[in-house]
Amino acid sequence: MEMPAPDPAILAKKPRLIERLQAVLPADAVIHNDHETRAYECDALTAYKCPPLCAVLPASTEEVAAVLKICHQEGVPVVPRGSGTSLAGGALPTADSVILGVARLNDVLETDYDNRIIRVQSGRTNLSVSGAVEEEDFFYAPDPSSQLACAIAGNIAMNSGGAHCLKYGVTTNNLLGVTMVMMDGTVVKIGGAHLDAGGLDLLGVICGSEGQLGVVTEATLRILRKPEGARPVLMGFNSSEVAGACVADIIKAGVLPVAIEFMDRLCIRVTDEFSGAGYPDCDALLIVEVEGSDAEIDEQLGMILQIARKHDPVELREATSADEAARIWLGRKSAFGAVGRINDYMCLDGTIPVTELPYVLRRIGEMSEEFGLEVGNVFHAGDGNMHPLILFDANKPGDLETCEAFGAEILKLCVEVGGCLTGEHGVGIEKRDLMGAQYSDADIEAQLRVKDVFDPGWLLNPAKVFPLAVTEARRLGPPAAA
Amino acid sequence: MLDTLPGEAEIADRIRAATGPLRIIGGGTRSIGVTDGAVLETSATAGVRLYEPGALTVVAGAGTSLDEIETLLASENQALPFEPPRLGNVLGKPGNSTIGGVVAANASGPRRIQVGACRDSLIGVRFVDGRGDVIKNGGRVMKNVTGYDLVKLLAGSYGTLGVLTEVAFKVLPAPASRATLRVTGLNVADAIRAMSAALGSPFEVNGAAHIPSGEGGQPETLMRIEGFAESVTYRLGRLTELLAPFEPVSTEEDPAAISQIWEQVRDVTPFADVEGDLWRLSVKPSDGAEVAARLPEAQLMFDWGGGLIWAIVPTGCDLRAAVQGIPGHATLMRASDDTKASLGVFHPDPAPLAAISTKLRSEFDPRGTLNPGLMG
Numbered sequence: 001m002e003m004p005a006p007d008p009a010i011l012a013k014k015p016r017l018i019e020r021l022q023a024v025l026p027a028d029a030v031i032h033n034d035h036e037t038r039a040y041e042c043d044a045l046t047a048y049k050c051p052p053l054c055a056v057l058p059a060s061t062e063e064v065a066a067v068l069k070i071c072h073q074e075g076v077p078v079v080p081r082g083s084g085t086s087l088a089g090g091a092l093p094t095a096d097s098v099i100l101g102v103a104r105l106n107d108v109l110e111t112d113y114d115n116r117i118i119r120v121q122s123g124r125t126n127l128s129v130s131g132a133v134e135e136e137d138f139f140y141a142p143d144p145s146s147q148l149a150c151a152i153a154g155n156i157a158m159n160s161g162g163a164h165c166l167k168y169g170v171t172t173n174n175l176l177g178v179t180m181v182m183m184d185g186t187v188v189k190i191g192g193a194h195l196d197a198g199g200l201d202l203l204g205v206i207c208g209s210e211g212q213l214g215v216v217t218e219a220t221l222r223i224l225r226k227p228e229g230a231r232p233v234l235m236g237f238n239s240s241e242v243a244g245a246c247v248a249d250i251i252k253a254g255v256l257p258v259a260i261e262f263m264d265r266l267c268i269r270v271t272d273e274f275s276g277a278g279y280p281d282c283d284a285l286l287i288v289e290v291e292g293s294d295a296e297i298d299e300q301l302g303m304i305l306q307i308a309r310k311h312d313p314v315e316l317r318e319a320t321s322a323d324e325a326a327r328i329w330l331g332r333k334s335a336f337g338a339v340g341r342i343n344d345y346m347c348l349d350g351t352i353p354v355t356e357l358p359y360v361l362r363r364i365g366e367m368s369e370e371f372g373l374e375v376g377n378v379f380h381a382g383d384g385n386m387h388p389l390i391l392f393d394a395n396k397p398g399d400l401e402t403c404e405a406f407g408a409e410i411l412k413l414c415v416e417v418g419g420c421l422t423g424e425h426g427v428g429i430e431k432r433d434l435m436g437a438q439y440s441d442a443d444i445e446a447q448l449r450v451k452d453v454f455d456p457g458w459l460l461n462p463a464k465v466f467p468l469a470v471t472e473a474r475r476l477g478p479p480a481a482a
Numbered sequence: 483m484l485d486t487l488p489g490e491a492e493i494a495d496r497i498r499a500a501t502g503p504l505r506i507i508g509g510g511t512r513s514i515g516v517t518d519g520a521v522l523e524t525s526a527t528a529g530v531r532l533y534e535p536g537a538l539t540v541v542a543g544a545g546t547s548l549d550e551i552e553t554l555l556a557s558e559n560q561a562l563p564f565e566p567p568r569l570g571n572v573l574g575k576p577g578n579s580t581i582g583g584v585v586a587a588n589a590s591g592p593r594r595i596q597v598g599a600c601r602d603s604l605i606g607v608r609f610v611d612g613r614g615d616v617i618k619n620g621g622r623v624m625k626n627v628t629g630y631d632l633v634k635l636l637a638g639s640y641g642t643l644g645v646l647t648e649v650a651f652k653v654l655p656a657p658a659s660r661a662t663l664r665v666t667g668l669n670v671a672d673a674i675r676a677m678s679a680a681l682g683s684p685f686e687v688n689g690a691a692h693i694p695s696g697e698g699g700q701p702e703t704l705m706r707i708e709g710f711a712e713s714v715t716y717r718l719g720r721l722t723e724l725l726a727p728f729e730p731v732s733t734e735e736d737p738a739a740i741s742q743i744w745e746q747v748r749d750v751t752p753f754a755d756v757e758g759d760l761w762r763l764s765v766k767p768s769d770g771a772e773v774a775a776r777l778p779e780a781q782l783m784f785d786w787g788g789g790l791i792w793a794i795v796p797t798g799c800d801l802r803a804a805v806q807g808i809p810g811h812a813t814l815m816r817a818s819d820d821t822k823a824s825l826g827v828f829h830p831d832p833a834p835l836a837a838i839s840t841k842l843r844s845e846f847d848p849r850g851t852l853n854p855g856l857m858g
Contacts, residue, residue, distance in 0.1 A: 114675075114678045115766050115767050115768050116678075116682060158627060159631065169598060170627075172602075172634065173602045182834075186834055188832075188834045188835060188838075189832070192766070192809050192810070193766035194764045194765050194809060194810040195599070195786060195789055195790070196599055196601075196764055197638060197811075198764070198810075198811025198812075198813065198829035198831065199811075199828055199831045199835070199836075199858060200642075200643075200842060200857070201637060201639075202835060202839070203634075204601060204631055204633075204637070205630055205631055205632065205634060208630065209630050225682050225683055225684045226684060248536035248537075249536075251538060251655075252536050252558075254559055254655035255655070295713075295716055296709075296716060299710055299713055300713075351623040351624075351626055352623065353534060353537045353539065353622060353623060354536065355537045380625070383624050383625045384537070384623050384624070384625070385623075385625040418621065419621065419623050420626040421628045423625035423626060425627070427627075427628060427629065431628070435628070435629060438621075439618070440618070442615045442617055443619065445615075446611065446615075446617045446632060446846070447619075447632065449846070450630055450632070450842065450845070451630075452845065453838060453841040453845055465629060465630075
């Protein structure tokens with residue numbers, strides 16, 4: 001992936017910029033030595049690296065505003081960073097940019113159980129939001145795989161999902177308000193503890209804008225009471241087509257499980273070896289989880305198992321204890337790590353209409369032969385959000401390029417059957433150049449105009465989301481007036 | 483090249499050729515703003531384009547009637563999750579509501595408290611902007627973070643950013659069984675406490691409303707549970723125990739009676755023939771009692787656990803001034819054109835947000851053609 005060449009004029013004013021930033025932040029919050037900025041050279045898309053000009057770690061909305069005001073005046077690009085877990089390169093810097101990390105903004109500001117909300121600073125990690133309300137048996141629903149590490153700021157930027165969004169929705173459905181700093185340093189508050197917007201739904205377009213419209217420093221989130229219980233059932237099938245048909249039948253029957261997860265043979269084998277989950281040896285595996293009291297779970301699982309039996313399963317395993325439930329989830333939850341142990345891999349994120357699952361899986365298999373790279377499939381089947389893992393060897397010349405070309409073909413296939421390029425990871429740099437596969441020039445232009453309104457100088461995370469050629473005139477335009 | 487949809491090219495032509503303002507009309511049942519201009523109708527876009535029950539997805543032209551879509555979904559035991567209200571009656575604007583109008587108003591009923599608003603079920607849009615360009619965003623899958631989410635921005639934009647031509651929704655299974663629990667005689671503060679307790683329970687309450695003047699003039703606090711039969715019975719029992727401190731608690735299990743109760747909450751029918759101006763407020767539920775205290779002369783109805791308040795106030799009364807300082811927003815839904823002009827239909831945004839909204843409108847509609855002045 002190409003990134004814009006750094007602006008020599010910006011590189012030349014590094015000393016002045018550092019001095020100005022040090023004047024508004026504590027000494028240890030401005031990181032500018034070469035050996036230290038290297039810590040911010042990439043996110044979880046580690047194939048691409050570039051140390052930033054410097055990194056700053058403000059600890060309050062006021063400090064964020066002061067930083068942005070300076071960068072705005074100096075015409076310096078800013079790349080916001082949550083915890084750096086983006087798989088799409090959303091927090092990848094350029095050599096002439098300032099990384100604005102929100103790690104020090106990690107307080108809980110308010111918990112309000114009567115109104116079922118929590119207000120947090122945006123650097124707080126996803127799991128620790130649930131942790132803050134756990135004592136009262138509440139939780140925050142969106143649960144991306146990286147939830148132990150990822151920050152709410154990044155969740156909002158990417159509109160993160162998770163395994164349980166079939167029932168609870170994704171970040172945008174659980175976000176009620178934000179405090180956000182605009183690129184010129186203006187602080188705005190949008191939404192709050194009440195529902196919906198009185199005017200245009202600005203919150204809706206900010207969520208998922210990949211840090212290009214503003215820097216969110218505080219968020220009001222919806223919290224929910226935990227269900228009385230949850231229980232997964234594991235189902236093994238002899239083909240992916242049959243597993244896909246079973247998913248469609250469960251949904252059509254009116255049962256809405258909280259999660260339906262799918263793994264193919266490669267992922268079953270690798271995760272089982274890694275975790276000792278005891279998965280059956282078969283072509284496709286589903287984990288279906290339902291929630292409620294014991295009796296409610298029995299009622300729902302009864303219906304689900306009845307449907308599954310019609311699809312000739314090789315195994316149906318219902319958890320009878322918390323321990324067995326944990327073992328069913330163990331392999332799925334360690335899938336990315338387990339695959340990473342055997343190989344370098346690229347994780348894709350396209351979504352397809354669930355009815356197209358069998359066709360898309362078959363086509364991916366065929367393409368795998370053509371490109372000569374193996375693929376494992378693990379994904380959220382209930383909502384069609386696929387995660388093909390393409391295995392490659394980073395040390396073998398040309399392998400990464402082949403892998404990227406293969407990945408692009410898979411994503412184009414997702415769009416072709418009525419789906420999209422990314423379901424929850426975001427576009428970042430990874431899918432930037434494929435935007436034209438999904439959107440017309442007019443569709444993209446409409447999105448660029450939104451950025452023009454929020455960040456007229458195109459300084460916030462400017463080289464992401466849209467093809468570079470399309471944004472060039474805007475990025476290289478005259479810097480916004482001080 | 484884009485495929486063209488029925489009626490879309492004509493809408494684009496009308497917009498490009500327009501020399502003055504256009505007034506966008508779906509079914510005309512939710513027109514709350516005051517706008518001038520030549521009428522631009524969306525009826526030619528009508529028609530369901532795709533319905534896949536196994537994928538929980540429906541796609542339809544914006545001019546499709548809401549009735550048609552709900553009937554189609556019901557034939558597969560599915561439904562629009564957010565329970566779109568029919569406000570034609572209470573607004574005095576009878577007609578056949580369109581799905582595009584529902585989206586343009588982000589209209590959401592009682593289930594909003596659990597499954598989200600119209601915008602939360604909306605997964606794709608096509609629209610014609612003020613330049614006459616056809617733009618699509620989102621699609622027909624429920625997880626999609628490709629580019630900016632203009633779907634949300636268009637929901638509730640009342641035609642001021644573009645004329646919707648097609649909308650796509652995530653749908654849900656229709657509930658197999660339902661029950662309603664009723665507490666009578668509570669004051670507003672206690673009613674909101676009771677609803678908060680219910681909504682903060684694990685029993686998946688998906689409707690929570692308070693009608694200060696219900697059956698026989700008695701205050702009624704209503705809570706709804708939906709799902710499979712055994713589960714509904716179980717949760718109804720547990721919820722009755724939980725709400726015991728708020729006695730007397732009774733239960734309603736007759737399906738027709740339950741439908742009638744929640745339709746009146748959804749459509750605000752008790753206020754259809756009540757004189758005065760009608761306002762719609764969205765506040766933090768626990769502020770509901772304070773709103774009631776500030777509006778002693780108002781008739782009120784509460785939904786969303788107390789967070790959505792419908793208020794009838796004397797003609798011309800400035801409700802926003804009365805509730806000033808309480809976070810949230812108030813929309814003037816029904817009043818004379820003079821009152822609407824003097825008080826404003828939509829809640830004024832704080833200056834920095836108003837500036838953003840104004841700039842967004844001028845980017846999408848640079849000539850000010852689409853419902854100009856409607857929202858600000």
